[in-house]
Amino acid sequence: MLKVGVFGVGHLGRFHLNNWKEIEDVKVIGFFDPNNEAAKQVVSEYGIKRFMDEDKLIDACDIIDIVVPTDQHFSIAMAAIRQGKHIFIEKPLTNTIAEAKELVNMVREANVKCQVGHVERFNPAYLAIKDINLNPMFIEVHRLAQFNPRGTEVSVILDLMIHDIDIILSIVKSNVKQISASGVAVMTDTPDIANVRIEFHNGCVANLTSSRISMKKMRKIRLFQKDAYIGIDFLQKKTEIIKLKQPEDTNVFSFDLETPNGKKTIAVSNPEIPQTNAIKAELQSFVNAINNNTSTAVSEIDGLLAMEIAHQILTKINNTNILV
DSSP states (O other): OEEEEEEOOSHHHHHHHHHHTTSTTEEEEEEEOSOHHHHHHHHHHHOOEEOSOHHHHHHTOSEEEEOSOGGGHHHHHHHHHHTTOEEEEESSSOSSHHHHHHHHHHHHHHTOOEEEEOGGGGOHHHHTTTTSOOOOSEEEEEEEOOOOSTTTTSOHIIIIIHHHHHHHHHHOOSOEEEEEEEEEOSSSSSOSEEEEEEEETTSOEEEEEEESSOSSOEEEEEEEETTEEEEEETTTTEEEEEEEOOTTOOSSEEEEEEETTEEEEEEEEOOOOOOOOHHHHHHHHHHHHHHHTOOOSSOHHHHHHHHHHHHHHHHHHHHHHHHO
């Protein structure tokens, strides 16, 4: 039985509590949160012990689940690692690149498991294409959200776009060649809307737009590769694949299209979307990695790589705004 301690029982922290309760061979020992009102509600609703001492909660557990504001990630993670505890840490990994690099080294030296909460890796619409050979040459991403003060302690790059940065880095098997970016701070002191172009050495180009001041919500990624287009709607949990029809493509809608190179048969399919709870799936995968002593699905290295690109983007935006 793995014992879990949760740091932070705000909006997302409660989602974690709900899902930990449904995972076998796991027991939530308690939580730490300085917010008295939130703590009282959790004690009343979940019957879970509130710890007033961070170190005592860490000492009592095998897993520390870190769901606090980003600027608190590092201190809690390091305290847990020093006691040899496994850590699940929400994205972004830490507040600074220096902190992230130190955390990566400590995880390796302590030989503990660390997983970063890039939950879109477990989105059922994304899981629907896990068996497809992806080699995109152009990627278009839109992640738009209505304004919510929660999470605005960091820029839209680290709050929203980092989800898509992580997805893209997991798909494109090439190093980044060049980044262009622009962004504007509208409601907060950091960029609230941004557009980014990432060029990879293999020729792939990714164009990302993120906003947290939109009138509507959107979380879509479109992948264009030789002979195929793949559209993923993370919000609506839908996936569409349009490609040149192959002999193995049966029971799919198809139509003929006249091209300069002759008639082509196009196949359109909507893969079956697995009925999964993304948060529960990521927590379960973390538990499996601990029990089976395997690599975590989204490692601390993955978290660091996404942060490095995100901070390069922020630097580009800051430099552009200075020039303007």
